[in-house]
Amino acid sequence: MKKDLRVVKTTENLQSALLHLLETKPLEKISISELCKTAKVNRGTFYLHFQSIDDLFSHYFHEITEDLRFAYYEPYHLTNYAIENVEPHMVRIFHHVEKFSRFYKIVFNRKAPLMYYYDLFDIIRAYLLESIEEQLAVSDSEYLASYQANAIIGMIIEWVGRDFEQSVEQLNNMLIEFTKSR
Amino acid sequence: MKKDLRVVKTTENLQSALLHLLETKPLEKISISELCKTAKVNRGTFYLHFQSIDDLFSHYFHEITEDLRFAYYEPYHLTNYAIENVEPHMVRIFHHVEKFSRFYKIVFNRKAPLMYYYDLFDIIRAYLLESIEEQLAVSDSEYLASYQANAIIGMIIEWVGRDFEQSVEQLNNMLIEFTKSR
DNA sequence: ATTTATAAAGAACAGTTGTTCAATAAAGGA
DNA sequence: TCCTTTATTGAACAACTGTTCTTTATAAAT
Incomplete structure (x- = not known):
């Protein structure tokens, strides 16, 4: 069909x-x-x-996030989901955002609806959920996934707000640092 | 005047x-x-x-978040900003969200503009920034504040999505757990 | 190649939006 | 209390919205 x-x-x-x-x-x-x-x-x-301009943009933005959903999917799977290997995976997230920075400025605009935000959130959350699951209760690990996924988006918000003045490498190093001891 | x-x-x-x-x-x-x-x-x-309905709601929501900004400000200051005492402070955040759950459902709606989100984000971020600052570089601590603030909002997103089925205590316990070792 | 299904165009509708203007009403200052 | 300032009203405007309808065009199926 x-x-x-x-x-x-x-x-x-x-x-x-x-x-x-x-x-x-x-x-x-x-x-x-x-x-x-x-x-x-x-x-x-x-x-x-x-049904609206936002709806149209949402469809378009969904195509953009496929870059994150698929193109970056394989390399992550090769790492066997080890927590130590989350790093290269996250580099890809920041790299993706920088690649489409023009659209992420729109996505994080004060007037933009949350629908775009959730599109990104769901992807990162799904990635993280795969590498959790084991030791925690089910609902706890879902909350942890949301916690970690949104934490990363928090860094992206800061990054966009500063008009991408830091490099992808700096972002990644900070993320490693933050996840290490807190 | x-x-x-x-x-x-x-x-x-x-x-x-x-x-x-x-x-x-x-x-x-x-x-x-x-x-x-x-x-x-x-x-x-x-x-x-x-300038719009959203703008009007934003003003109203700003009044709601004053409940978080001021009513909960003093008790936090009494704890001397020690990291161990972040707990009571965060309990207050979840309590506040539950108290105004009706409005937070609106705030986190897919069609809601990010302006409300940022209102909440800025408050939590400012609180956290006060308790960081010391050992890190300035921009690093700003990123850390955004990381941690948005992580908490990630839990709230999960909570709202589940229609507040968990208790404030459960949320707080999870937060303690998550901040302990990651 | 012809038929059939359906997407797109075109036109019309009442209601909403954002803006401007002169006239009026109501608050604050002396 | 009177005067001055300014917020509010009411009316009008073109443009946009969301929807419905009939007609036309174009893809898919046989």
């Missing part, structure tokens, strides 16, 4: 129109009308696929 | 109208028109003080 080519075409048009408009103005100032005009898509058609 | 009574009156009316409407529908479905109608405030007047 493959997708109707017409749907593929319109969603692609909408997506690239969004990227184009993002070069000139912030996400929250892009109206659906304007977007459809630049995408040459009828406004009613937009609502057939998305 | 005290505030104009008319301003106090209208903002109070808008705020209580918002609380009233929140009993019947989610935040994102409340329109400015509807709000102004129930508050008996002219729509143009709304824009004199706020």
Whole structure:
């Protein structure tokens, strides 16, 4: 069951129109009308696929996070989930964020909805949950995963707020330091 | 220089109208028109003080977080900032969130803007920053504060997602456990 | 290649948004 | 108390939103 080519075409048009408009103005100032005009898509058609600009961006951002979900998945599995080997895994997270820094500035904007945040959170949390599980009670390890995942995002928030002035290596070294003794 | 009574009156009316409407529908479905109608405030007047429903809620939520900022401030200072005494301080955070659970469900909603999140984040981060500072480089301790503050919020996210099924004591015990060895 | 299914366009609707303006009302200062 | 200042109102505006409907176009299935 493959997708109707017409749907593929319109969603692609909408997506690239969004990227184009993002070069000139912030996400929250892009109206659906304007977007459809630049995408040459009828406004009613937009609502057939998305319910808001945020929803459209969310779909696009989900594609970005696939870079984290899949491209970085294999190398981690090679490390046998040992806690000592969390390091290279986390380097990849910071590297990924830097690679798409333009979009992470949008994701962590005060006016951005939490939906993007949760997309990132869920991925990191799932990674960490795989390397926990053993000794703790189930709900405790779920809380630990959320604790650790969000801690890392805390560093990313700080990083974005400082406009990426630190290097990926510095971020990684700090993370190693922080997880060591607290 | 005290505030104009008319301003106090209208903002109070808008705020209580918002609380009233929140009993019947989610935040994102409340329109400015509807709000102004129930508050008996002219729509143009709304824009004199706020720029959106989110902005109004943000102001209200800021009042809620004062419960965390001030009411819980003194007891913490009495403990001399010792790391061992972070415990009672953190109990207060979870207690505060439970006390205003109705609003924290709104704050952590997928469609809610990050502005509320940052309000909470900044408070917890400021608390933690006070108890760090000593041995680390300045930027490192800022990153550590963000790391730890957001870790705690990670637990809150998990807690809200589970509709507060764990007790404040359980949350606190887990936090003690997590900060001990990682 | 023709038929069938359905996506997209186009047009229309009431309601919302953000803004501006002159007129009015109400608060604060002397 | 009177005067001055300024917050609020009410009305109007174009633009945007969310939705529905019919018609047209285009992909998929046979």
